Amino acid sequence: MRVSVKLKDLHYKYPDKYEALKGIDLNICEGESIGIVGSNGAGKSTLLLHLTGLLFPTKGSVEINGKIVNNKNLAEIRKEIGYTFQQPQDQLFTTSVYEDIAFGLKNYKIESVKVEQMVMDTLRRVGIEDLKDKAPYRLSGGQQNLAAIATAISMNPSILIMDEPTSALDPKARRRIINLLNNFNYTKIIATHDLDVVLDTCKRTIVLKNGNIAADGLTKDILLDKNLMEMCDLELPLSCQSRSLLTY
Ligand SMILES: Nc1ncnc2c1ncn2[C@@H]1O[C@H](COP(=O)(O)OP(=O)(O)O)[C@@H](O)[C@H]1O
Numbered sequence: 001m002r003v004s005v006k007l008k009d010l011h012y013k014y015p016d017k018y019e020a021l022k023g024i025d026l027n028i029c030e031g032e033s034i035g036i037v038g039s040n041g042a043g044k045s046t047l048l049l050h051l052t053g054l055l056f057p058t059k060g061s062v063e064i065n066g067k068i069v070n071n072k073n074l075a076e077i078r079k080e081i082g083y084t085f086q087q088p089q090d091q092l093f094t095t096s097v098y099e100d101i102a103f104g105l106k107n108y109k110i111e112s113v114k115v116e117q118m119v120m121d122t123l124r125r126v127g128i129e130d131l132k133d134k135a136p137y138r139l140s141g142g143q144q145n146l147a148a149i150a151t152a153i154s155m156n157p158s159i160l161i162m163d164e165p166t167s168a169l170d171p172k173a174r175r176r177i178i179n180l181l182n183n184f185n186y187t188k189i190i191a192t193h194d195l196d197v198v199l200d201t202c203k204r205t206i207v208l209k210n211g212n213i214a215a216d217g218l219t220k221d222i223l224l225d226k227n228l229m230e231m232c233d234l235e236l237p238l239s240c241q242s243r244s245l246l247t248y
């Protein structure tokens with residue numbers, strides 16, 4: 001099976017010398033669905049920023065589909081990746097949701113009739129046709145999240161990477177995104193502390209703690225391991241907590 005993502009001894013130190021990643025070794029194969037979980041500050045976003053070349057390792061390396069991520073092949077690598085930021089407003093920058101989705105497609109010189117088809121199809125898949133002409137900065141947080149997800153999937157990427165995609169979504173939108181993820185058959189990597197989303201969409205889970213991998217295995221084994229979750233400052237997914245705990 002082809003390796004989509006290969007991290008070798010990945011270290012990253014922010015300019016203030018804080019070491020956010022401390023030697024991550026990780027292989028993700030084509031078609032895998034991976035949840036990256038961990039408490040606030042564990043290093044999830046820092047790790048994802050390396051997969052798109054928004055940060056480069058201070059030590060170690062990152063490979064996407066067999067290519068080392070560096071300035072030389074960044075444009076090529078980004079064609080294969082759909083990415084949503086933790087803050088959706090960071091990736092919505094034109095005057096309408098339609099234009100934001102069309103932007104990437106036009107950038108890759110897809111003809112305009114096809115662009116329109118692809119944008120409309122993406123809006124339908126994400127369920128936000130009614131937001132088409134809205135200015136992104138006027139949207140609610142959850143709507144911005146959906147628009148950002150639309151920009152990420154519009155190019156039909158081979159690797160989908162999402163940073164906290166559901167944090168601001170209402171239950172209906174959240175369910176739609178879970179279904180969409182489950183129908184996406186390529187590699188997907190989802191960083192979140194919404195453990196229930198991971199349980200619903202990812203076969204494999206990696207737990208980050210203080211910039212290291214604390215555990216890597218089948219989602220159902222990892223997320224239901226109460227001791228491990230507590231050790232990593234997490235809790236069992238809500239859907240697995242007992243009724244008595246919920247009504248406590
Ligand atoms: N720009 C930055 N400068 C310095 N430290 C940072 C910066 N961004 C994040 N960090 C630190 O790096 C660690 C990991 O952050 P992050 O990857 O955002 O964690 P997570 O996404 O798991 O919440 C945190 O301790 C955070 O404070």
Ligand SMILES: [Mg+2]
Nearest residue numbers: 044045086163
């Ligand atoms: Mg984060």
